[in-house]
Amino acid sequence: MKIFYGSGCADGYVISEVLKKKAQEAGSARLPGNSEEELRLFEEGMERLGERLDALYQKTLEESGEEAAELIETYQVILCDRQFFDGIRARIHQEKISCFAAIREENMACEKIFSEMEDAYMRERIEDIRAVCGELISVICGGPDAPADEKPEKPVVIVADALTPVDTVKMDKRYLGGFVTETGGETSHAVILARALGIPAVTGAAGIMEAARDGMKILLDGMEGKVILEPDPAAEMEAGHRMRKAREDALRFAKEPAGAVYTADNERIRLAVNASDDARLPDLGGCDGIGLFRTEFLYMQQGDYPSEDMLYQAYRRAVEEADGKEVVFRTLDIGGDKALGYMGLPEEENPFLGYRAVRICVDRPEMFKVQLRAMLRAALHGKVKIMFPMISNLEELLYCREILGGCRKELAKEGVACGEDIPVGIMVETPSAVMILDQLAPYADFFSVGTNDLTQYIMASDRGNPAVQKLYDPFYPAVLRALYHIGKTARKAGVALSVCGETAADISMIPFLLGCGVEKLSIAEPALPKVRYLVRRLHREECALLAKEIIRITSIRKIKERLQEYAENALKR
């Protein structure tokens, strides 16, 4: 059994078999023929791809609706771009290279222009051009039955490096159980399609391509972003149970009206969603904004540090789309486990206990300032909060605030407008922060508990390591007591408390969290209906009594039974 974590993008569970998407480039690395021959291949390819896209457009329209089909329409328009494809023709003629090389080179030249654009959305459009070029190569390579066109004959989960929308619509939907991709971010189209089809999708599951083999059994949890290869019988049984239950519940929760959420005893609980700089924002209509905005993607996407303006454009777009609702930006949370060549980070034996997040940022104030300035500027356009991850001592927090204050002064001096009165908070995810929370409180406008990391640090159990998977469980009394302590300290200090992390969307955990005094939950967007339904049926006072009772129980099994029973009863109300 091997476990991988990525971001859950489209909700649902599935147990199925792996089908790996093969690399497309095979066969295209041959020597060029004469120019006429290469041109003929190219023109034939263009024609066939045109026909294919026409057919694909119809198919998508029928299967997935207009929104999904519009993506294919974009491809059709790219294919009609004479200027671009004339560039390829000219290369074949003048440079005497193969049509494949010409396509790739023209694509790269175009990517270079686009990658220098300031607007993040525009830079993402490279994806579309790259996809069309990739399709063109595969059409020329293999004719109508290119090897890249997977044709499953039984239900499968597609595992790929990245998926283009073309990949996703080409597949036979009857047998498509879900997607997993190794890299995140490049999949915004695929994710939309997955949602349209109502199948689970997980992106950014690092390591999955190396471990997965065709035909391997795979378990996908699109809500938590968890992928298990060759699950053991217990994991499989649990998933089966959850699948059945999820289907039943989803029907009921979907009927719950959106809008502000109050507990049954009239306490306002804010529900926010998680978002990131790698994809379109989730729909914010039914919630209280973005409770966790991850900012790593723009740093991972290219070979160098992103510019202040590039970051500013991306952040500003998020703030504007939130349309007056709050956006909580988490500053760069990156470390030795993510390969960022240009940062020159050493490989570490224990990346989760290593050089990461603010630990890097406080050492490299010049790098950190670029991001903070972008956030301050974006704050002018809406309601912004800034949150520092991995704080483990007071000096770090003070230094972060000092750098932020410095940025503000610089901007004022330069005459650049930025937002005023931006609340600054911290992620509470290290045991050290929990222990000194009262000392941190005077310098934090809010606390946000990251329960995934908090669990792994409190339990000293790497959540990617299957050997200690049992220990990585937020229902252990140690984790619950930490949460209870955090709640008590925050209340005493008058600091607002929110939770982001998987537990914030866990039905069994929510009553306990409310009982600890949590006033805001930041969750994956697909979980909104479920959480909203439950919270409206809880009494804050009763939850407080429940929390008090829970932290006296010694056995994790009994705790789980009690919390599950409580949540299920509440759902019946």
Next chain:
Amino acid sequence: MKEIKVTVKFKEGLHARPAVKLIKTASAFASVITVQKKEKTALASSITQILGACIVCGDEIAVRAEGSDEEKAIEALEQFFA
């Protein structure tokens, strides 16, 4: 040659869908149609050029048509940007 100045009102600028619609609108005419933002000019038949011009909401751009049906083309484009 006909020319009009318009302000882009599409929330997403001249990106994905509006860009596609512009190309479709322009392709109905024989005239050569271009859009220009500052010093950057893009052919309305080329998605890569239009995207490359980085036209966002609120930008003021010049739209030109040159050819046998330039008047009709400009009329249609004026409507498109209205």
